[in-house]
Amino acid sequence: MSLPQDPPRSFFPFGNPFRMISPKSSKLSPQLLAVLHAFEETLEERLKKLIPKSKDEVSMSWMTLAMQALCESHNDIKTLMSDLELPVTDWDEKWIDVYLDISVKLLDICNAFSSELSRLNQGQLLLQCTLHHLGSSSSDRLFRACSSLDGWRQRMSSKNPRIEKCGSILDNLIESSDKKVKKSAKGTVLMQAIYGVKVLTVFVCSVFATAFSGSTKNLTDMDVADVYTWAPSFKGLQNLVNEEIRIRFSSGKFTVLNELEAVDLSVRELYPIIRGNIHTIEKESHAKTVEELGKATKNFSQGLDLLAKEVDGFFQVVLSGRDALLANLRSVTLCNDHILGGKSDAQVVN
Template identity: 70%
Template sequence: MSRAQGANRSFFPFGNPFRMISPKGTKPSSQLLSVLHAFEATLEERLKKLIPNSKDEILSLSWMTLAMQALCESHNDIKTLMTELELPVHDWDEKWIDLYLDISVKLLDICNAFSSELSRLSQGHLFLQCVLHNLGSSTSEQYVRACSSLDGWKQHIGSGNPRIEKCGSILNDLLGSLDLPKVKKSTKGKVLMQAMYGVKVLSVFVCSVFAVAFSGTTKNMSALDVSEIYSWAPTFKRLQDLVNEEIRVRFSSERFTVLNELESVDSSVKELYPIIQVVVDPVEMQSFTKIVAELGRSTEKLSQGLDLLTKEVDNFFQVVLTGRDALLSNLRSVATDIHRNSRCNGDGQIVN
């Protein structure tokens, strides 16, 4: 997505499209502005909740779960906003519909990629369970089996995921979709597009962070330059700067992974592996027992974190899918009404 790994990307490949609700056209009513401001205030509160108290919380599975929850809630808010605006589908500009459908299918694709990676990481838990089971015995044969399981875990976790590797092109497409479509006549349409823009920014940011965490490279890291005309822009900038800086620090330290829980497991594995390659000396048993216990705790924490994040990614998939299905259903309903009307004669009688 970037020309060089970790480089900032231009947010506007086709120039700055930003226009606040245009002063040249019909201005929104105070009621419409109130609805928009409430939407953006809620969005800003969600951004604030993603700003961690400590940098150590960044790229933890718990933080990623909160980020995915924020996406689910914000996309649900868009559906609620459509209801509040009382903007029926037949009043939607065709380009708005195309934009919504295009973004939704890309989000579904990227959700599938994330689910695939979470499933792959969860499968690694089986290797760790075998390790812990075999270390419950002090026989040399069990240690050999434990070593084999550790080798299997390292090989499994270190293998790539082709679906994650494809996230870069999807994110590039999502980045291009941030360009706001022009809205000339509909004040409600302007409100909807501005609200959708905020949710699109959050979506690109969160998905980019996930792609970085899962791919082990900063090439998918985004640097979105949001105009200060948006009330939530300063909060977003603070969040993005904090997260991106921590990502750069972690990659510069050449860590095994940038994911906290996975790094914790790997740390215990590195301590344990050389010990169980030989028969454990009784003098070392105390530290050995401590390391095994720590591996057990970090393994359980990783497993629980992956389960919770998987659930939220699945929830987001359903939110996007139901929104897309609802729009398509409404479009079919409108098409049916048009077809019925076209079969009527001038007196309103149905032509058989």
Template identity: 60%
Template sequence: MSRPQDPQRPLFPFGNPFRRMFPKGSNLSPKLVDLLNTFEVTLAERLKKLKPADSEHVLSLSWMRYAMESLCAIHTDIKTLITALELPVCDWDDKWIDVYLDNSVKLLDICIAFSSEISRLNQSHLFLQCALHNLEGSSKQLTRARLSLDGWRQHISSKNPRLENCFAIMDNLAETIDLPKIKNSPKGKVLMRAMYGVKVVTLFISSIFAAAFSGSMKKLMDLHVPETLSWADDFTDLQALVNNEIRNIFSSGRITALKELEGVDTSVKKLYPIVQDGHVETEVLQYSTSDLRLGTERFSQGLDLLAKEVDSFFQIVLTGRDALLCNLRVGGNVTNSVQPNDSIGGQSVR
């Protein structure tokens, strides 16, 4: 995790992790090269599409939803690769399994923290709905509206303790991002290199969400990847654009990086002195109320759509983990259970 005094601190001070993963003289078959190339080309394309045409779109709920949607697709891509590799679980090194299972637990915990924060933000909608209802009534109801706006402010400024746990998990993932050394397994080398890419992008997007939800750019990470990777330039460009924009947002003094939440807060600030004053101009009140209503609807709808994507990601990680554990128990082939798209649209975990 980057620190305020050193925002560009490298996360990989020990050099290129692939020097151990792909030592000189290790040859991959044309089929394995093709599989790895297909995965990495697809990863690069997904990173290109994630780059916003306008930096102003960074940390809008619609962009965050697309970022999570892209992450779901990338994790589905790794399932597709595992299937194509035809690598039975019995051939998996214990270290690979340990890394996969440990990382999957951490990702599930991160998803739970993000879902918790989205739910907390969504609860603020009740305060706004109550305020909007009373803004159309008598002077007595305007007092109630002001109290609802006060409640909204207090709710939004409160902290979510689950996010703190999420930050510690992300730090641990960053420290262990260098995957284990692979010996005498060309398929294992392909799998671990692909998983490295998935882990980097997952950590990058998670750090963006953490910064947005926490209201602090100290949660941003600056990840450095080997230049030899075909997707390195696309990742570096995307990371630089997004992280710089987020830092600019917080440097400007805004209370939140979320665009839609900032819009609602601006409407509340304009409306509050109007309802606080005993003399209310009807036209001014109606205009401000309409502005708040539109912002509230946009914010609530954006949160609902984002929540669905976070849940989809949770399901993808969970089913991939369950499939591996199932195959470990029965001694079967991982490709029999880990199929792409098997968890999208699935039922929520009980």
């Protein structure tokens, strides 16, 4: 698979919507400051845990941990809303617009990631078929094994159009951060917390889109102001992960996923052997290569299952938060309509 080398997206062509959002902490009460600091301390610890101890840790396992961190952080937003005792009736209308706008884009991204994981899973089924057919030395079974590997190679060289669209979705998600909203004291806490989670979300999603597309065009470098306590941890995480991804692609690798690379190496070694011995193959002399493919396929399959589970979990977290907000909005509307209806009836009676 040929890899286009794309320039890093260090700055945004329409200005950086992730520019500093002043916390204005001096205007917050001690109670609200405590709530905000607790939220940001948790976010900072989560970011620190995602910093790989070595560059080799940038893998499907890391992506699974990153998606878990997203689920936890978005759940923390729900908890924060409860702690702030900020009912929907107190929300600025633009807060609602921002929240719903972000959520629908995240659902689109989750669907794109799920489609790619499904595509990769179909590919690993071809690998399973290959291993099954290699259990026999008959020419017919070897032909089927070769056919399965052909299918795998074609699948890996193809593009997923839904992943190709993730770049524009991420750009729109970033732009949604640029909306001006009125902030009460509680609103300031809420929007600052959402900002932190949004930064983590864009970073993780950009890494996913890059890993799945095989191109750095979706990789985003965000400039976060140092006024946030979690900013140094985020910058360290972003710099290490993004740098390693760029190094791997620039060295000619077709993927940044260790598990997928191990499969690819085994396939590259085994494929010419099978094609050259389509009628017969010496199982003993090539048993080690087949065994390595089996181990790599198993690790790849397990990684896919875990990652797909976390992506689905994140989809459900975003969807449930969106549904809860819409349900609250409907209940408020119905309540207001009931009150207005009651007043109207009272006027008629009089």
